[in-house]
Amino acid sequence: DVKVTQSSRYLVKRTGEKVFLECVQDMDHENMFWYRQDPGLGLRLIYFSYDVKMKEKGDIPEGYSVSREKKERFSLILESASTNQTSMYLCASSLLGAPNTEAFFGQGTRLTVV
Amino acid sequence: AQSVTQLDSQVPVFEEAPVELRCNYSSSVSVYLFWYVQYPNQGLQLLLKYLSGSTLVKGINGFEAEFNKSQTSFHLRKPSVHISDTAEYFCAVSGAAAGNKLTFGGGTRVLVKP
16 A cells, blocks of 8 residues: 655644654655645645755745655755744655656645744 | 636535536646545545546546546536545646646535535
8 A cells, every 4th residue: 555654643833943844655756745735725836856855846935945865755844933834734746757647645744833 | 837726615515416526727738637535634635637538537436527628627526426525626737847746726625415
């Protein structure tokens, strides 16, 4: 059974904290993505990576960074958390060079910044 | 650039009634189209996808969608819904011009009433 695993289902952090969201996939996929999900806005792409140590900005990268040191792991970093980053964060993975293939999603991390 | 519009944010429907969820997309090149479903407190899973060929696509759980190139639409339908179909549904588009990036619509929340 293929799997994308996000390290936390729920997180509560304080404003100004540095926050790490971790994602691991076991499908040997080259592509990995971080989205945030907000009501009425659907999923918006923050960053994606198509290879180890490679990253590209998505539609809303401000306030975020990412790290991909190993193929199976993709981390999202909030350098200084703010209340407007309270959201659901979803990680996904897919095969490289195949825009017609399915993306597999993790269960999501609901982050609350207080 | 590609974009997706889901015309209904919420759709209430009675059990065993039909449902149609509307999706329109814009893209300057050929596209691949997807419908994903998100059950409460879960990640997204693929319902169906259109890659090429027949414009009527059948997916899991009795859902189907029709690709209409002239109207740039990809509406999702089910002839008879169950309570278990209560979920949020997302239309998404990807294409060669955008690499493997999926662009999502705002989502449609379906509430099936007994």
